[in-house]
Structures are given as C-alpha cells and as structure tokens.
Amino acid sequence: MSRRGTASLFVPDDLLESTLRASVEESRRKSKRLFAVGRREEGVTVVADLLEAEDVDMAQAELRRRGAAGTQHGLETVGEIVHGRCAELDGARRTPNLRFRLLRPQESSADHKTLSPSPSVILYAPPRHLEALALGPLPLDFHPASFGRQNVEGDQISSTHGATLKQASPTIAIGIHLINVLHQDSHTVLSEADSSPTAPAAQILYSLLLLVPAVLQGCVRILSVRLPLLGPLSERTAFARQLHTRFAQAASLLPMYFSLRRDLYGSASAEARVQAHTTYIRFFNLVWLVANDFIVGMALASYVRDNAPFLKHLAEKLVRVYVLAYLRELLAWLSSWPMGVKLNDEVATVICAAFLFLSQLWENVFLGPVLAHLPVHLIGLCGILGASSLLALTADLISLLTLPFFACYVAATLVYRWSLSTLSALFNVFRGRKYNPLRSRVEPATYDVDALLLGTILFVTISFLFPTLVAFYLAFASSRLLILSVQAVLLMGVSALNAFPLFALLLRLKSPRRLPGGVDLEACDDVRHWPERHLHLRSRPVSYIAILSSLLVVFDEFLSPRGLLKVLRHLLLGQVIW
Incomplete structure (x- = not known):
C-alpha cells in the first residue's frame, strides 16, 4: 500500500x-x-x-x-x-x-x-x-x-x-x-x-389479513365524516376520538409488520435494515401498548359487570349530590350576599329563578330517566375496547351529566360579555368618542344632548348591575374550570396510554444496545485487548429522560403556559371555554 x-x-x-x-x-x-x-x-x-x-x-x-x-x-x-x-x-x-x-x-x-x-x-x-x-x-x-x-x-x-x-x-x-x-x-x-419457503396456506392467510386494515380504515373514515351542525364525531367526543386513534393505530400494525419483516429479513438494502431499528421499536411499542390497554380494559369491564348495582347507585348519588344539590346551594348562596357583597336583589332573584327552572327541567326530562335506567353493563362493556376508551367514555359522561352547569355557564358568559361590550360602547359615548370598525380604532365623535344623556343613564345603570352579573359569571366559570380539570386528568391518562414508551423502557432495561444514543471513545493501553495503544468504541444508550420525553408532549397539551394564558384570556373577555 x-x-x-x-x-x-x-x-x-x-x-x-x-x-x-x-x-x-x-x-x-x-x-x-x-x-x-x-x-x-x-x-x-x-x-x-x-x-x-x-x-x-x-x-x-x-x-x-x-x-x-x-x-x-x-x-x-x-x-x-x-x-x-x-x-x-x-x-x-x-x-x-x-x-x-x-x-x-x-x-x-x-x-x-x-x-x-x-x-x-x-x-x-x-x-x-x-x-x-x-x-x-x-x-x-x-x-x-x-x-x-x-x-x-x-x-x-x-x-x-x-x-x-x-x-x-x-x-x-x-x-x-x-x-x-x-x-x-x-x-x-x-x-x-x-427460513423456509412460504406455504400456500400462509399466502391465503396473508390475503385475508389484508382485509383487516381496510375495515379499520373504513371505521376511521366513518368517524371522520362531518355531520350537519356537529362536524366529525372524532372532534366532538373523547370516546369517538379515542376510537379514531385506536382504529388508526391498529390499521397501521399490519403494514408496519410487513415493512419491518421486509427491511430486516427481505431484499431491502442494508441501509434500510439499519433504519428498520426505528420501525422495530415503534411497532413493538405500539403492540405492547394496545395489548396492555386491552388487558387492563378487560379487567375493568369485568369489575364493572360484577359491581353494576353498586356503581349505578354510586353514580346516581354523585349526580344528585354534586350536580343538582350543589347547583341549588350555589344559587341560594349567590342570592344571599355572597362573602358579604351586597348584590342587586331583583337581578339575582331573576337569574336564580331562571337557572333553577333550567335545572329542574333537566332533572325531570333527562337525568331522572337516565339515572333510573343507567346502562352500567353497556358502559362496562366498552372496556373491551381498552382502558383508554373507558376513560374517554367517562370524560364524556361527566360532560353529559353536568350539562346544567354548562348551560348556566354559557348563559352567564353571554350576559357578562354583552355587559362588557355595552359598557365599553357607552363609556365611549360618555367620553364623546366612538369605535371605527373600518380602521379598528376609537375616534372622536359628536353626539346630541339627548344621546349623551341617554348614554350616561344607561352607563350608570349597567355599572351598578355589573357586580351582580360578575358574581354569577365567576361562580359558574369556576365550576366550569373544575369540571374541565377533572376531564383533563382523565384525558391526560388517555393520552399517556396512547404514548407511553413501555416497550422502549423495557428494552432499555434488558438490552440497552438496541437503543443507541451516541458513541464514546475511550483511550486504552491494556495489551490484553490489543498489543499497541488503541481506542475503544463504546455505544451509549438513550437516557431514560429521552425515552420518557414523549409524555412531556402529552402534558404540554394540557399544562402549557400558552394554553393557560389562553384560558385566562377567555375568562377575562367572556368567551366560552369549550
């Protein structure tokens, strides 16, 4: 050389x-x-x-x-x-x-x-x-x-x-x-x-297996169809969204398996076989997640089936105590000078009467028949779709059973936002200004004496009524935030079950070299390894923090500062938090 x-x-x-x-x-x-x-x-x-x-x-x-x-x-x-x-x-x-x-x-x-x-x-x-x-x-x-x-x-x-x-x-x-x-x-x-040659029976089985992803993809498309006035079901309910996710994941398993087998043992290039390590970990992580989700879901379904009378009685008690009774107590507290703040008695009485009528109507028309014939067995049967589907269904049931709170919250929010916009417009009249929507700014304006007098009277009247409206708005907004917090915890559990790197963690414990995270070079003079001075190339596995980083994305969707600031902005401006 x-x-x-x-x-x-x-x-x-x-x-x-x-x-x-x-x-x-x-x-x-x-x-x-x-x-x-x-x-x-x-x-x-x-x-x-x-x-x-x-x-x-x-x-x-x-x-x-x-x-x-x-x-x-x-x-x-x-x-x-x-x-x-x-x-x-x-x-x-x-x-x-x-x-x-x-x-x-x-x-x-x-x-x-x-x-x-x-x-x-x-x-x-x-x-x-x-x-x-x-x-x-x-x-x-x-x-x-x-x-x-x-x-x-x-x-x-x-x-x-x-x-x-x-x-x-x-x-x-x-x-x-x-x-x-x-x-x-x-x-x-x-x-x-x-390897042995593929048998004809295996070819037939392969053709039949190809029908499974097609059926699952059809279910995914059905859940994605936009319905009139509702939109896609996968965007309206947590249960449908979880079914959409699970069906899409299950539909991808078989193509991932054949792709993995082709890249690892087939005629794919050697570079493709090296890159197949990522597909290998993704595939088996998804298999483990789905399998464990179904196992836990079956256990929960069995528990719900065996304890259906007790769970039905518990659900009825929770709804009557923490939804209907709590709503009446909250309205009674708001109509009796809450925290020593004197509200407008007439306005508070009208609002309380309207909300109580709405609550009684909901109880007599919907909650009574539903609680009397609550399909606990059917709800538990959803556990065969996985524990994540059962958690998503629980989140939807909470939304359904607390609908009176949501209706009162929407009404209080609309009144609060109307009051804010009216006070802002009347305050501009009081100052001799008006808002120009074409230029998105407030400009000087000239008003007649009658307009100024009427604007001043309305401004003072709404200003005195505004504390009462704010009290009702804050009470129902806080209740809405509490309900959303409970649902967020359930949905975080659903997302964690969908993204938890279970297989990767077990692989990191059992065989760290299958999860490479880099290399280190170590100088060595030991002649037992090589007669001359040499280097050792060491594989450094991926850290546990890096493996669990996928969960940070899940929690960031619910606890990100931007999302919390958005919720605070909606509260201050009187926008409905869905």
Missing part, C-alpha cells in the same frame, strides 16, 4: 481471543494463514471476522462459497494477521506479537509483501441481532432531539480522558456505518438461510 494507507482500523474486541486460539493451533496447520475479512471505504477499514486459508485467492473463494460476497455489502479480504511465535499457554495470559497486514483491494496471493503504515486501531463490540451503533439518539416517536445530546457528526466525540476528537468525526461516521451494514448483512444471511 501507499503511505496514504488506511487511517483507521475498526477491529472487533473479541479478535484477540480468536487470534490466540488460532496461534495455538498454528503448529498443527502450518500451511494455514489467518486473514481478516471485512469492508473498506474512504480510508477506513472495518474487520468483521477471521478466516483461515492458504492464500488470498483461497480466502476469497471461501467467502464466495459461503455467500458472503454475494450480499449487498459483501465481505472481502482486507488484511492478514501476522503473529510471531507465541509462548506456551501455561495458564498465564500472553499476548501474541501481532501485526496487521492490510491488503490492496486487488491484491493477489503473489503480491502482498508490503505492510501498510500502522493505522489507528479502534476496538468495537460487534452488534448482535437488532442492535446497532449510532452517532446520535435513535430517532423515535418520543422526540429525543429535544434533549441536548452531543453528536459525533455535528460536534465532537467525547473521550473518557476529556479529549475531543473532532478530526475523527468523519472516520467514526464511516466506520459506524460499515459496522452496522456488515453485521446486519451477516444476520440477514443467517436468517434467510434458516
């Missing part, structure tokens, strides 16, 4: 053990030589395995016979391990006098006399099946990019000695790519060799 030989040599960390075994048996096979097989690209050589042969041509022939050279990133003979006489192994561990002879790409058995300059040796642990090395966190659904993680490509590689290896970044990137490709190829060859 020329003096511009290979800059970096990636060697499996178990290569020394293989070399020791080969050196012990060398005396028995004097005609055999030890060749390294792997791949090289842009000044980087990656060794994947060792091969004993008489010369380079015989080694290449052996690779072709095994079929490795026929893979998409097939192995080739990249070098020869030359070692001196090894001391007898008398129980003490000895290191053979290793030298690595790198071969030219077209070198033959008659032309391999020149040794390459000493490359930078980097030891790595060969990835096993479904394992991979990565320069950064594996891109999963739970957004690992939101966490500050040093990336080898974009920044630098960390060393245990505190040194930075910015110049090695392109080399490490190429080496990691070749390591993943070579070992994915080797696992795929073994899998294809062990």
Whole structure:
C-alpha cells in the first residue's frame, strides 16, 4: 500500500481471543494463514471476522462459497494477521506479537509483501441481532432531539480522558456505518438461510389479513365524516376520538409488520435494515401498548359487570349530590350576599329563578330517566375496547351529566360579555368618542344632548348591575374550570396510554444496545485487548429522560403556559371555554 494507507482500523474486541486460539493451533496447520475479512471505504477499514486459508485467492473463494460476497455489502479480504511465535499457554495470559497486514483491494496471493503504515486501531463490540451503533439518539416517536445530546457528526466525540476528537468525526461516521451494514448483512444471511419457503396456506392467510386494515380504515373514515351542525364525531367526543386513534393505530400494525419483516429479513438494502431499528421499536411499542390497554380494559369491564348495582347507585348519588344539590346551594348562596357583597336583589332573584327552572327541567326530562335506567353493563362493556376508551367514555359522561352547569355557564358568559361590550360602547359615548370598525380604532365623535344623556343613564345603570352579573359569571366559570380539570386528568391518562414508551423502557432495561444514543471513545493501553495503544468504541444508550420525553408532549397539551394564558384570556373577555 501507499503511505496514504488506511487511517483507521475498526477491529472487533473479541479478535484477540480468536487470534490466540488460532496461534495455538498454528503448529498443527502450518500451511494455514489467518486473514481478516471485512469492508473498506474512504480510508477506513472495518474487520468483521477471521478466516483461515492458504492464500488470498483461497480466502476469497471461501467467502464466495459461503455467500458472503454475494450480499449487498459483501465481505472481502482486507488484511492478514501476522503473529510471531507465541509462548506456551501455561495458564498465564500472553499476548501474541501481532501485526496487521492490510491488503490492496486487488491484491493477489503473489503480491502482498508490503505492510501498510500502522493505522489507528479502534476496538468495537460487534452488534448482535437488532442492535446497532449510532452517532446520535435513535430517532423515535418520543422526540429525543429535544434533549441536548452531543453528536459525533455535528460536534465532537467525547473521550473518557476529556479529549475531543473532532478530526475523527468523519472516520467514526464511516466506520459506524460499515459496522452496522456488515453485521446486519451477516444476520440477514443467517436468517434467510434458516427460513423456509412460504406455504400456500400462509399466502391465503396473508390475503385475508389484508382485509383487516381496510375495515379499520373504513371505521376511521366513518368517524371522520362531518355531520350537519356537529362536524366529525372524532372532534366532538373523547370516546369517538379515542376510537379514531385506536382504529388508526391498529390499521397501521399490519403494514408496519410487513415493512419491518421486509427491511430486516427481505431484499431491502442494508441501509434500510439499519433504519428498520426505528420501525422495530415503534411497532413493538405500539403492540405492547394496545395489548396492555386491552388487558387492563378487560379487567375493568369485568369489575364493572360484577359491581353494576353498586356503581349505578354510586353514580346516581354523585349526580344528585354534586350536580343538582350543589347547583341549588350555589344559587341560594349567590342570592344571599355572597362573602358579604351586597348584590342587586331583583337581578339575582331573576337569574336564580331562571337557572333553577333550567335545572329542574333537566332533572325531570333527562337525568331522572337516565339515572333510573343507567346502562352500567353497556358502559362496562366498552372496556373491551381498552382502558383508554373507558376513560374517554367517562370524560364524556361527566360532560353529559353536568350539562346544567354548562348551560348556566354559557348563559352567564353571554350576559357578562354583552355587559362588557355595552359598557365599553357607552363609556365611549360618555367620553364623546366612538369605535371605527373600518380602521379598528376609537375616534372622536359628536353626539346630541339627548344621546349623551341617554348614554350616561344607561352607563350608570349597567355599572351598578355589573357586580351582580360578575358574581354569577365567576361562580359558574369556576365550576366550569373544575369540571374541565377533572376531564383533563382523565384525558391526560388517555393520552399517556396512547404514548407511553413501555416497550422502549423495557428494552432499555434488558438490552440497552438496541437503543443507541451516541458513541464514546475511550483511550486504552491494556495489551490484553490489543498489543499497541488503541481506542475503544463504546455505544451509549438513550437516557431514560429521552425515552420518557414523549409524555412531556402529552402534558404540554394540557399544562402549557400558552394554553393557560389562553384560558385566562377567555375568562377575562367572556368567551366560552369549550
């Protein structure tokens, strides 16, 4: 080779053990030589395995016979391990006098006399099946990019000695790519060799299974149909929205499975097989989520079925005590100077009478018949759709059973907003101004004496009535916020069940190398690993915080500062909070 030989040599960390075994048996096979097989690209050589042969041509022939050279990133003979006489192994561990002879790409058995300059040796642990090395966190659904993680490509590689290896970044990137490709190829060859031809019955079953995603997609489209005056059901009720989510997830399982099988064991490119790690984790995480959701849902359905009379009595008691009785007590408290504030008795009496009539009408027409024939068994039966569907249905039932509070809240909000807009307009009249909607600004205006007098009288009248209206508005707005808080807790549980990275957490505990989060380089002088100074390439798994980051998105939808400020703005301006 020329003096511009290979800059970096990636060697499996178990290569020394293989070399020791080969050196012990060398005396028995004097005609055999030890060749390294792997791949090289842009000044980087990656060794994947060792091969004993008489010369380079015989080694290449052996690779072709095994079929490795026929893979998409097939192995080739990249070098020869030359070692001196090894001391007898008398129980003490000895290191053979290793030298690595790198071969030219077209070198033959008659032309391999020149040794390459000493490359930078980097030891790595060969990835096993479904394992991979990565320069950064594996891109999963739970957004690992939101966490500050040093990336080898974009920044630098960390060393245990505190040194930075910015110049090695392109080399490490190429080496990691070749390591993943070579070992994915080797696992795929073994899998294809062990696989049996597809039976005709399996083909028929495959055709029938294709009908399942079509049916589920049809259910998703039905839930997305816009109904007159209502819109899509998936946007109006939490239960329909959860069914929409579950049907869409279930419909994607089968295509994800076939895509995963094709990329891991089929004729897909080696790069596609490396990228299939993300699909593999997403697929099994979804399977685990759906399976556990159904298991917990079946347990809850069994509990509801076995305790239906008790749950029916409890629901009726809660509705009568915390909805109807509480509404009457709240109206009675508002009509009797709440917290010592003297309200307008006439206005308070009219509002209380109207709200009490609305409450009694709702109780007699709807709540009475529903509570008497509450289908607890049917509600519990929804548990077979999963615990998340049961939680979503509970949130919808809370909205339905507290509808009198919502009706009173909407009425109080409309009156409050009308009072605000009227006071603003009358205050402009009182100041001799008017609002110009074309220019969206307040401009000076001239009013007659009659208009000024009428505006002043109305302004003073509504100003004295405004505290009473505000008291009723705040009371029902706070009740509305309390109900929404309970529903938000239930819906947060539903969203957590849809996004919890259960499989990823268990995989992080069992096999961290299947969740790569980056790499570290560690300098080492231990001759038991390699005779010369070398580096160890360590895979750094994704942190638990990065795995759980998907839950932050769930909680951010309900507890984000922007959302809380939006709710506060709606309260101040008298806009209905749905």
